[in-house]
Amino acid sequence: MLGKPAWWKESVVYQVYWRSFLDTDGDGYGDLKGVIEKLDYIQSLGVTMVWLNPFNASPDKDNGYDVSDYYAVMERAGTMAEFDKLLAETHARGMKLMMDVVLNHTSDQHPWFKASRSSKDDPKRDWYIWRDPKDGGVPTNWRSYFNPSSWELDEGTGQYYMHSFAIEQPDLNWANPEVREEMYRMLRFWLDKGIDGLRLDALALLAKPEQFEDAGDPHDIRYLTHNPGLHEYLQEMNREVFSRYDIMTVGEVAFATPDTGPLFVGEERKELNTLFHFEVADEMPEWDMVRFKRIQRTWAQALSGRGFGSQFLNNHDHARQVTRYGNDGEYRVESAKLLGTLVHTLPGIPYIYQGEEIGMTGVRYDNIGEYQDIAMLNRYAEEVGKGRNPAEVLRSLQPLSRDNSRSPMQWNDARHAGFTDGEPWIKVNPNYRSINVERAEAEPASVLHYYRELIALRKKCPVMVYGDFTDISGDDPHVYAYVRSHEGVRWLVVLNHDTKANSFAAVEAAGGKGSLRLVLGNYADAPRERRAEGKLELRPYEALIYEF
Known part of the structure; x- marks a missing residue:
């Protein structure tokens, strides 16, 4: 369980x-x-x-x-x-x-940052990350999520401030206890109003690297995340805020892995209830069944008996799931139902x-002027600035643009x-x-x-x-089959993620005996009862939930 x-x-x-x-x-x-x-x-x-x-x-x-x-x-x-x-x-x-x-950053129009940049001696100077130039240029070669550099020069004081995202989003200095207390006060304000849950943005970036040194590969921006002090901040936040309310907390934890994920959600660690990891949404650009199943298996094993995860294939930062991971043409309805089944029946x-x-x-908008996604627009400008063909750059960026999911x-x-x-x-x-x-x-x-x-x-x-989770389909490239079991109830979920029909001996693999009763299927004429033996014949994008 x-x-x-x-x-x-x-x-x-x-x-x-x-x-x-x-x-x-x-x-x-x-x-x-x-x-x-x-x-x-x-x-x-x-x-x-x-x-x-x-x-x-x-x-x-x-x-x-x-x-x-x-x-x-x-x-x-x-x-x-x-x-x-x-x-x-x-x-x-x-x-x-x-x-x-x-929590990681504010606008550059926030009064805190306006004060911080006003003078090196301002009381809020240390509320943000400031560094002197290095060799007449940026302090490090770090990139931001949205820009070629995570540093922006402030002409008034001659120092650079750090921004992990847009230039207009300076990072807060969480090492400063005054910053942390102010953020906790803010969280309590909203929770006292009656908010029931907190989705905590960019949580893996709160703690900054101990040494501000050039990265070997600046494009691999994992150096911005999971730095020493992060878990101490989260445990303090739990003590000061979360533990005092009956709420749900979910952290956006970039670059979390099955090894590091339980550190955030382990029930004995008192940090978060659950987390978003991005081994699928960020790191699997198109559907790869074998890769997806391996990700699910390793996370299920890592969290079993320790903490709780989240399931999603799409949000405001990622392209629509039926277009990216399903089939938005002939099998739009079937594949949308299959992906929904997947998200709702996995742990x-x-x-x-x-x-x-x-x-x-x-x-797919016709020209770059119709897009609003700041990450896409900055990347487009960067690539075109290198001399690449604008039409080619647009085509390459369209599939994963965040605007795919932001249309009305x-x-x-x-x-x-x-x-x-x-x-x-x-x-x-x-x-x-x-x-x-x-x-x-x-x-x-x-x-x-x-x-x-x-x-x-x-x-x-x-x-x-x-329910416990057992993958019984191994590395089958098209069929995903797994068993969920809880207090004597056993469900068999079988999904054919393919434009072609496939068959799978899922029932035998699950060790089932007797009969199966259909709980839900995405084809109206799926058999309501069947013997728990032989192969299941599966139509394109067919999803079946049976109870033993």
Whole structure:
């Protein structure tokens, strides 16, 4: 069994990227009122928690991940009164609310940074990372996630400040206890309002390297993460904040591995409840079944009896799962259901990014001017600056652009997919007339109705949450088969991730006897009962859940 029972382990999380969800004031950006307006829809999915991307005051250079005031609401999002109403209305529907918090850095417009850069003697100078030039240039050859260098010269004081992301996002100095206490005070402010969960952004970067020296390979930016002191910060944060509230905490932990992951979520270590690792979303650019299964096996073994993981294939930073890892053409519906089955039946907490539940696909805008993703735009400028052909660079960056998942939610076939009455901040996917919530509601065999069945199963079947996990398909390149077992209940999950039919002796491999009863399948005519012997014949992208 996967640890002691806890309400947060039984969660199904729905991620709302509010600026692309629903616009109620016609400015082209989604807002908190739009989320309130669609809470009944979110509730109808059966999810238990809503994860809201950052809505703090911000110049919006990186879509809210550059905070200028942690205690205020971004004007585009709405007001504090509207946030309070959103929280109350979410709770009134029996759901919980998770807040996305940026701890590693602020905006360069934050009063703290304005004070810090004003003078070398300012009391807040040490709240950020400042270094003298080296040989007349940058202190180290480190890259940032978004720029060729993680250093920016401040002309006024003659020193460089560190930014692990955009130039406008200076890193905080977590080694300074005043910074840590201020961040804990901020977290308590929101938790005292009644927030139920915290998604902690860029958590692996809080502790900086002990020595600021050039990296052997500056492109391998793992040196920005997992530095000494990180776990001490998290344990202190747990003591000072998390342990005092009945909440769920999930850390965005870049470059976490099965060896290091349990250090963050081991229940005896008192750091986090769960984490996001990125061995799939960041490090597997296209579907690779053998690699995916090996990742799942090693993480399941590493966390077994120690801590709890998370399952996701897509979020606001990663391309739509049905386009990247499924088949967004002939088998869009089948592959969307298969990927949903995968995420909801593997060990860990399932996350649904808005639009997955209707099988939304990625976008391909015609020119670079239609993209908004700061990481993509900076990379495009860097590569074109090297002399590469602009059209070739655009083609190479399109598949994994973060804007693939940031196009507006597709509610209906009206203008702009029902997202806004104005001009949307980013173009709507042209396929919204055929892929939208209104149409999915009317089709009994839609991806939407299938997701509701998956979520309902998780609520009533503890085997999906607490069951042991056994992969029985080895390195089969197309079929994934595994058993979940809990207190005498045994489920067999078989997935054919292929455009062709395949067969698999999954029942024999599972040691099953007697008969199998169908729990759920993504083809309407799947056999309801069958003998637990012989091979399963699987159609393209067929997903089957059987109970022994």
